[in-house]
Amino acid sequence: MNFILKSISYVFHPLIMPLLGVLFYFSKTPRFIPEPVQYAKVFSTVLLTIILPLLVYFLLKTIKKVDSIYLKSTEERKLPLVINAFIISLVISKIFPADEIIELYFFFIGVLISTILCFIFTLLKTKASIHMLAASGFFMFAVLLSLHFKINVNGTIAMMAFLLGAIATSRLYLKAHTYPELLYGLLIGIIPQLFLFRFWL
Known part of the structure; x- marks a missing residue:
């Protein structure tokens, strides 16, 4: 059980979620989007939302600005969150601008808002x-x-509902978060996406 709960935190790390959103969109959209365009968008998303943050993390760890990839204290979260907000802004402006794929544009706007709210916390x-x-x-x-x-x-x-429960259980089991902290994360993730829905409905 210990191995399973630890694995959940690793496998469903926050870095992969934006990519899952992009892959889910391309797998479900009824619109015609040429495959080369899809591949280019996915590849660019991987570079900016996974590879680049990992490189930044190792740099921050080298200069002792963070202790682990889980960013356990509020102090060590500040700089990574600011950098991530900048990276998401790049994704919005360079990969998914408003005049191309409106749904993914607002998806990443929501991700950006959630990141900023997390920084405010x-x-x-x-x-x-x-x-x-x-x-x-x-x-x-x-x-x-x-x-x-x-x-x-x-x-x-x-x-996904099952995985949300599994992730919450994993974070509690590992003593990474309290119940209120999990609730804050849940609301910060859901509310921006829900609020922005009216703009691309």
Whole structure:
């Protein structure tokens, strides 16, 4: 059980959630988007939302600005969150501008807002679960996308609901977060996506 719960935190790390949102969109959209365009968008997303943050993390760890990839204290979260907000801004302006794929544009706007809110929490000396933030943001995007395109993704939604519970259990078991911190992360992830839905409905 210990191995399984630890593995959940690693496998469903926040860094992969934006990529899952992009892959989910391309797998479900009824719109015609040429495959080379899809591959280019996915590749660029991997570079900016996974590879670049990992390189930044190792740099910050080398100069002793962070202790672990889980960013356990509010103080060590501040700089990575600012850098991540900048990276997400690049994704929005360079990969998914508003005049190309409107759904993914607002998905990443929501991710940016969630990141900024999480940073504000650190200024208040309060932690919000970044794992829950990222997973719940993707979960809400999947739900809203199914409503937008009028498609049945009940299986995906049920699986994501289960994974949200598993991630919360994992973070509690590892004593990485308290119940309020998980709730903060859940709300910070869901609310921006829900609020922005009206702009791309």
